[in-house]
Amino acid sequence: MSTIALSINNKAIGPIETSDDIMMIEFLHEHLNMTGTKFGCGVGVCHACTVIVDNEDGTSESVRTCINGVSRFNGKKIRTIEGHAKENEFGEIIKLSPVQETFIENFSFQCGWCTSGFVNETTVLVERLKLMPIHVSEIETVIDKALGDHICRCTGYVKYYQAVKELILATEGLTRS
Amino acid sequence: MKINVNALKLSALLLALPLTVNAAQDELVEQGKYLAKLGDCTACHTIDVGQANGGGLPFTTPFGIVYSTNISSDEEFGIGHYSLKDFTDAMRGGVAPKGNLYPAMPYTSYHLLTDQDIEALYRYFMSTKPVKQENRDNDLMFPTNIRMGLKAWNLVNHDSKVFEANADKSEKWNRGSYIVNGLGHCGECHTPRDAMFAMDQSRHFEGELIGGAMASNITPQELNRQGWTKQDLDDVLRKGYSRKGTVFAGMYPVVFHSFSHLTKDDMSAVTSYLLDNDAEVAAKSDIFNGHDKSDPGYALYTGFCAGCHGIDGEGKPNVSPALIANATIDKAAPINTLSVMLNGVEEQRYSHTHGFYAMPSYRDTLDVKQLTELTNYIRKVWTKQPSDLTESQVQDWVDQIEDSIADAAH
Amino acid sequence: MSRFDLSRRSFIKQCVVGGVAVYSAPMLFNAGKANAAMISDELMEQWKGTGKPKFRLDGVAKVTGQKIYGRDYRAMDMDGWPDTQHYGFILRANKADHRFEGIDLSAIPENAKPSQVITAATLNDAGIKLPVFFGDKMLLEKGQTPDYLGHAVALLIFNNFASFKAAKTRLQFSDSAVIYGEKTPLTSESKDPLASWRIVRSEGENGANGVDNYSTLSDGLFFPDYVDHQPVWPTEGDKSGSTGQRAIYYADQMAQQMDEEDWFIFEQDYQTQSIEPMMMEPEAFNGWFDRASGTLHTVLTIQSPHDFYLQAGEMIEHSQYKDQITKLVVHSPFIGGGFGAKDHSIFPYYGLMASLLTDKPVHIANDRFEQFQSGLKRHPFKMHHKLAIDKKTLKFKALISNMQIDGGGRLNFTGSVTMVGASALQGVYYLPQNDITAVAYSSQNPDCGSMRGYGTLQSMSSMEMMVNESAEKLNVDPFKLRLANIMQPGYRNTQGAIPNGALRYQEILELAQKHDIWINRQQKKQQFEANNPGKKYGVGFGIVTKDYGTGANAPSTQVSITKQGKIVIRLASMEMGTGTDTSQGTLVQQYLGNMADEVFLGEVTLWDVMKLKETDSPYFISQDKQDEMEKDPRWTPVIAMASSASQSSYFQSHTTSIAAKIVFEQGLWPAAIEIWRTQFFNNDHAPADFTDVNNAHWVDGKLTAAGYPPLSIDILAHKAHTMGLVTGVMVHAFNRWSWAESEFVIEGKSNKLAIDALALQYGSGASDSKQALMGKSGYHLLDRTRVSYPNTSMNHAMVTYYAPCATLCEIAVQEGSGEVEVLATHTWLECGRVIVEKLVEGQIEGGLVMGLGHVLHEYLPLGEEGAGNGTWNLNRYQVPLAKHVGVWNLTHTILPPLSESDPTKGMAEVVMIPIVPAIVEAVYQAIGTRFYHLPISKKEIKKALS
Structure with a gap:
């Protein structure tokens, strides 16, 4: 057994006792009943289960929760799909994040199972570009590289990619010409 | 030996009708095609976006960049204008009609080839589709950019002797040796190089750090110590995946293009030679010393590794190798253990039924302390290697790995 | 659905099955205690956008991980x-x-x-x-x-x-x-085939739309005997014998003609692989x-x-x-x-x-290994086709085909997949005579079931490959060959049935023929290959038409309007990504001037109000039995349908539209007239002269007619409720390649409607007598006064609803690796009237990509190395990634409808098919080698190149 404590979406979680062989996604689902992070393949290929780990140096990285044990996240700060939108005092969602907004307005997803992975990966990308803007001509290549590992079975990727491109172009400071 | 049988067939057929001569020629071409696979000519002379045998692959050497050349049958850009003798000279002595070849071309191994095999290869290459693709100029620093210098290098470093069978060993062993040392040119990576960048035959197959990973020690002593069976070697060379672990880094294209095509007999010869044993070798019992939950490496293992390699190191079939019995971690110097942690392993797609997803790189995730703890832990649980490596030792190896990436050479 | 309605927590009794009362519950949403975030009304309200949906109804829930x-x-x-x-x-x-x-x-x-x-x-x-x-x-x-x-x-x-x-x-x-x-x-070695079909047709003397000499529609089906687990078909042809003997007579005649006539004969084997559907959510159950x-x-x-x-x-x-x-x-x-x-x-x-x-x-x-091991697969097909073409006229003269289908180790939908695959072979072309045999066998492989394409992907793609190759062999432009053979409206399909509607194949072909990719293909090839040494360029085209529906579709919808003017829709459909909730919520706009506020999906027990009962299989019921049963106003051939077979846009829309129309005509419209008449008209002095419903127009969400002041929906709803008018409508319909029609008396007037059951709800101000009609159930269930169901012989038509789709692609083949790079694709789709354009686009894009997986990437071996061994996952099974699909150059044209009365056709399956033959052809145009089995692997391409 291990004792795990971490921050999820700015809320302190734990300490909680878990078995040592529990993967992070299993911890989210079975211990915390947070099921917005989706199980797709269980072997790290499809990237549906991606969450964000916020490092102490201010950078963030996307990490797959199906192949990483819960101990990897002990003491870390993470963000999951449940943490992006703003809620009112009744716990109702009132405002989506810009990434979430661009995805729904572009009809980017269909079944929605891969969506949380795409939202998290794109959020990491956008935050990175804020620190390190890219030349506008690189935009498609940068998106290809950032999202290229994520599998979507319904949409053909087009409306995800277009949405991200639209968002990057529309957000000040992400690109230079 | 297969070659002799074929030579015999050839001489017999030469007496027959012209039509049959063509058939014999075809057979020779087929033989050459197979040998070209053994020689892994494709890996260097075909690039993804180029035509087969068109050349153009860059090699970063300590002296600059060398590009592989067009070896298709094209008379203008390829080797279509070569005579059999020209071809033989290139294969054995590294001397092409236009001048000396850089030893990135492993004539330092190919010289072992028999005349028959060289002719078969020649016939095959002359039958390949001509590729109109100009060779790229190399980008080398003085004085190595003068091909003349290579003559001197050859004089000192190169011996163009044809393979001679070891009379003390079986025909099978000798066939294996011929493949491994000749066309297989395994020594080019697995044998350490001396100050002149020539293979140091006194340390034959003892391993060399290249491009961020260790071309392993593949001496019979080491392979037998690690407990490889012939089937294990057959699996790893044919499929890139075995009970003893998987191939990665530079060995992936070798399996993909070359060893996966070996005939059953040739593979058996190769494994007999590598293990120095014609008989089947029994597997050693698997090592799993049990977890030590008080060890700081335990949480690292469960956090970073167990998801794919299994809580007890059992791996997942067709997905990720087991650590139990894994040869990569069972080495005195943990260079490859560290190498895969730092570099990850690139995705490998052999075919529609056979492929491995990438292992992530932890270069930016794990620090030296963690690398040390994790490496020691893995050695403690799944090997008999000592697990008392220090951070400074690990730092040294990490530096060596990073340096070897910077000056990757063939 | 989309919103969790707290008032509907109680379960509603549906029916008694096997002695057990079956209940369904409202769709679960936000019931999670740990993560009880809800979505604010203000945010959800925005889905309606301005005139077309701003986002999917389920968009917010999905993008926030509810x-x-x-x-x-x-x-x-x-x-x-x-x-x-x-x-x-x-x-x-x-x-x-x-x-x-x-x-x-x-x-x-x-x-x-x-x-x-x-x-x-x-x-x-x-x-x-x-x-x-x-x-x-x-x-x-x-x-x-x-x-x-x-x-x-x-x-x-x-x-x-x-x-x-x-x-x-x-x-x-x-x-x-x-x-x-x-x-x-x-065990499969000792089992009889799972299904056997034989589709024979011989055109009569009056040609393509005259009376056939023989067809399955006119003559019925016939089946083989099984000897040693192999089918044995009748051998003796007899023009005036049994159905089977007559079929054999015409089949023999055709085979003989093929031997004797001076026709161009194209004969080839084709093979498709086992495919994992790979839906992203592996199956799960909680109970x-x-x-x-x-x-x-x-x-x-x-x-x-x-x-x-x-x-x-x-x-x-x-x-x-x-x-x-x-x-x-x-x-x-x-x-x-x-x-x-x-x-x-x-x-x-x-x-x-x-x-x-x-x-x-x-x-x-299931984890993914288990889903691969135990989930339904797409049927692998082995086909042998023989096509005869008149060398002068380029007309197709005859087609003989034999198909073998692997159904796997447990029978599921193999019978109908085999039938649909066989009946789809003809694609967009007219064949004056055909003999198509399709037999499915069991095997040790995982069971195959319905999967996107339903057999047509396998068969139609091979037809297109034949057409592409025949054109080359005949030395004619492939478009010319296609144009010479496309089905015209009124022509009979291989089963002898006439497909519904205008067949706009010619229009699509003419558009594709003029597309840059096609026109400039030779010039571009030279240019591209000169600029990209080591890459080969190729262009390919495919056009297909896919049936939608099952021949026994039974949609139900309830549309109601609250006193506050909120539109609520309840559907039997499930939502699996296709956007049913969004499209149905949008659709009602046509009649109610506004999009829905709430759409509830997956309703099953709700329909109990209509007290429907079914007796026989709709596919096998006799005409006599149907005639007898339909007298009972509660009887219907089928009560419910699955969410599959590209059904929602056409079939579900049908009942949603009718229900919305009735709400309008019986509720909102009379309410409006009443308001206008009493407040804006000299009511006491003259009869209202604007009551013709044809005057009604919705403008910016408000209703106006003949220049009378626009009224908002909340005012109208309030009035309709107060007056006790119709404020809720529940309907059930049945379709067997044609809708059942019934008459109902509503408010004393007879209405002819393309439904077979109807229940009404009246507003709160309804009279006592109306309240009594609604009774405890809250619905006034009407008896139909007359019904006309499509004849049972329509079952022999197999399919008649089609949506066509074509794709043109340009690719580059890397010579060194054999990798196919998709440079650009353009797809044409004719799906009638589009409900939500973005949803249709999403299907086009996603379908194309799934097709690319089928033709280039996805493969499961059969037998012990296959998915059934439990070691398959995505590291080996390559589903297409963005880098494989030309993601930045994936374009389309959706043909405008002929008129606003066009049907809203099902198109979720057809869009994945034409890319398959298009890629096969493009690879051929690039490297000069044709492939006849799928997928085309890099290794094979490399081998072909050396």
């Missing part, structure tokens, strides 16, 4: 369930050629042993067996040989997740967990048998919940728990992708079995 999928729910999320949860693991055989001799669980650590081990013996004792549809051997008995790789042998139940996980890790890939005995033959109240609760991930209700009832009825269960509650939440493979899946019945046998709630969820 608990909306079946797999998300644990016991603690469910009202009234215990908080703790059991976990089940299904142990499966990975061999089919050895006797099963038991299981060995010794590898499980002591602290992780299962609390229960369920085997075939347990099931025998409890009287639990599969519903008949799925066959037998739910769990394999000791001493039997598995029917297929992946055959379930035991179900292990664990008290908690930790022990489940620890045990599964040890068992899943273990060589010793399942014990095998002696080697035996495969709890509450013994105290005799209630069995279930949470599903399937596309066909209605079917589950019926079959679960059947399963319970046979079991020893029959008398202990009085209620079956079924929750059917959102589906994380289905592609057909969650329709009639066997999976939930294992969950049901587990629930029956355990005390606690039990969760069973």
Whole structure:
């Protein structure tokens, strides 16, 4: 057994006792009943289960929760799909994040199972570009590289990619010409 | 030996009708095609976006960049204008009609080839589709950019002797040796190089750090110590995946293009030679010393590794190798253990039924302390290697790995 | 749905199946206690945008990770369930050629042993067996040989997740967990074919739309005998004999003609592979048998919940728990992708079995290895075609085809997939005569079921490949060959039926022919290859038309309007990504001037109000029986349909539109007239002269007519309610390639409607007599005064609804690696009237990509190396990634409808097909080698190049 404590979406979680062989996604689902992070393949290929780990140096990285044990996240700060939108005092969602907004307005997803992975990966990308803007001509290549590992079975990727491109172009400071 | 049988067939057929001569020629071409696979000519002379045998692959050497050349049958850009003798000279002595070849071309191994095999290869290459693709100029620093210098290098470093069978060993062993040392040119990576960048035959197959990973020690002593069976070697060379672990880094294209095509007999010869044993070798019992939950490496293992390699190191079939019995971690110097942690392993797609997803790189995730703890832990649980490596030792190896990436050479 | 309606927590009784009252529950949403975020009304309101939806109705829930999928729910999320949860693991055989001799669980650590081990013996004792549809051997008995790789042998139940996980890790890939005995033959070797179809047609003297000499539509079907497990068809042809003999007579005549005439004959074998549907959400089940109240609760991930209700009832009825269960509650939440493979899946019945046998709630969820091992697959086809073409006129003269289909080890939808595949072979072309034989066999492979394409992907693609290659051999432009042979409106298909509507193939071909990619292909090839040494350029084209619907579609919709003017729609459809909720919520705009405020999906029990009953299979019922039964106003050929077969946009829209129209005509319109008449007209002095409903127009969400002041929907709704007008309408319809029509008397006036059942709700101000009509159920159920169902002979038509689609692609082949790079694609789709353009676009894009997977990437070997062995996952099975699909250059043209009265056609399947032959042709144009089996691998391309 291990004792795990971490921050999820700015809320302190734990300490909680878990078995040592529990993967992070299993911890989210079975211990915390947070099921917005989706199980797709269980072997790290499809990237549906991606969450964000916020490092102490201010950078963030996307990490797959199906192949990483819960101990990897002990003491870390993470963000999951449940943490992006703003809620009112009744716990109702009132405002989506810009990434979430661009995805729904572009009809980017269909079944929605891969969506949380795409939202998290794109959020990491956008935050990175804020620190390190890219030349506008690189935009498609940068998106290809950032999202290229994520599998979507319904949409053909087009409306995800277009949405991200639209968002990057529309957000000040992400690109230079 | 297969070659002799074929030579015999050839001489017999030469007496027959012209039509049959063509058939014999075809057979020779087929033989050459197979040998070209053994020689892994494709890996260097075909690039993804180029035509087969068109050349153009860059090699970063300590002296600059060398590009592989067009070896298709094209008379203008390829080797279509070569005579059999020209071809033989290139294969054995590294001397092409236009001048000396850089030893990135492993004539330092190919010289072992028999005349028959060289002719078969020649016939095959002359039958390949001509590729109109100009060779790229190399980008080398003085004085190595003068091909003349290579003559001197050859004089000192190169011996163009044809393979001679070891009379003390079986025909099978000798066939294996011929493949491994000749066309297989395994020594080019697995044998350490001396100050002149020539293979140091006194340390034959003892391993060399290249491009961020260790071309392993593949001496019979080491392979037998690690407990490889012939089937294990057959699996790893044919499929890139075995009970003893998987191939990665530079060995992936070798399996993909070359060893996966070996005939059953040739593979058996190769494994007999590598293990120095014609008989089947029994597997050693698997090592799993049990977890030590008080060890700081335990949480690292469960956090970073167990998801794919299994809580007890059992791996997942067709997905990720087991650590139990894994040869990569069972080495005195943990260079490859560290190498895969730092570099990850690139995705490998052999075919529609056979492929491995990438292992992530932890270069930016794990620090030296963690690398040390994790490496020691893995050695403690799944090997008999000592697990008392220090951070400074690990730092040294990490530096060596990073340096070897910077000056990757063939 | 989309919103969780707290007022609907109570379950509604539906019907009695096998002695068990079946209940359905409202869709679960935000019931999770740990993560109880809700979506504010203000945010949801925005979905309506301005005139077209701003986002999907389910968009916010999905993009914020709400608990909306079946797999998300644990016991603690469910009202009234215990908080703790059991976990089940299904142990499966990975061999089919050895006797099963038991299981060995010794590898499980002591602290992780299962609390229960369920085997075939347990099931025998409890009287639990599969519903008949799925066959037998739910769990394999000791001493039997598995029917297929992946055959379930035991179900292990664990008290908690930790022990489940620890045990599964040890068992899943273990060589010793399942014990095998002696080697035996495969059981499939001693089974008769699963299905046999033969479609023969001979055009009569009046040609393409005259009376046929013979066709399945006019003559009926005939079937072979089985000898030594092989089909034996009638051999003696006889023009005036039985159906079979007549068919053989014309088939022989055609074969003889093919030998004798100076026709161009093209003959070729084609083969397609086994494909994993790979919906992103692997199947899962949660269930709890509450013994105290005799209630069995279930949470599903399937596309066909209605079917589950019926079959679960059947399963319970046979079991020893029959008398202990009085209620079956079924929750059917959102589906994380289905592609057909969650329709009639066997999976939930294992969950049901587990629930029956355990005390606690039990969760069973496939991981991806298990989904590969046990989920439904796409049928592999082996085909041999022989096509005759007139050398001068370029007309197709005859087609003979033999198809062999692998149905896998357990019969599912193989029969109809085989039939649909065979009947689709002709694609967009007219054939004056045909003899198409298709036989499906069982094998040791995982069972194949319905999957996107439903057999047509396999057969139609091969037809297009034939056309492309024949054009080359005949040295004619492939468009010219196509134009010479396309079906014209009124022509008969291979079954002798006339496809519905205008067939706009010519229009599409002419557009494609003028597209840059096609016009400039030669010039571009030269240019591209000069600029990109090592790459070969090629262009390919394919055009197909795909049926939608099943020939027995039975949609239901309820549309109601609250007193505050909120539009609420309730549907039987499930939502698995296609956007049914969004499209149906948008559709009502045509009649109600506004988009829906709430759409509830997956309603099953609600329709009990209509008290419908069905008797026979709609496919096999006789005309006499139908004539007899239809006299009963409660009888219908089929009560419900699955969410599959590209059904929602056409069939579901049909009932939604009719229901909305009635709400308008009987509710809002008379309310408007009343307002205008009393407030804006000299009512006391003259009769209102603006009451013609044709004057009605919705402008910016408000209703106006003949210049009268626009009225907003809340005012109209309030008035309609106060007046006791119709404010809610529930309808049921039936379609057998044509809609059933009935007459109903509404408010004293007879209405002819394309539905077969109707129930009305009146506003709160309704008179006592109207209130009485609604009674306790709250609905006034009307009796139809006349009904006309499509004749049962329409079943022989097999299909008549088609949507065409064509794709032009340009690719580059990397010579060194054999990799195919998709440079650009353009797709043309004719789907009638588009409801939500973005949803249609999403289907075009996603379909094309799934087609690319089929033609280039996705492959499962058959037999022991195949998916059934339990070691398959996405590291080996390559589904297309963005880099494989030309993601930045994927474009399309949606043909404008002929008029606003065009049907809203089903198109979710057809869009994945034309890319398949287009890529095969483009590869040929690039490298000069044709491939006849799929997928085309890099290795084969490389080999072809050297």
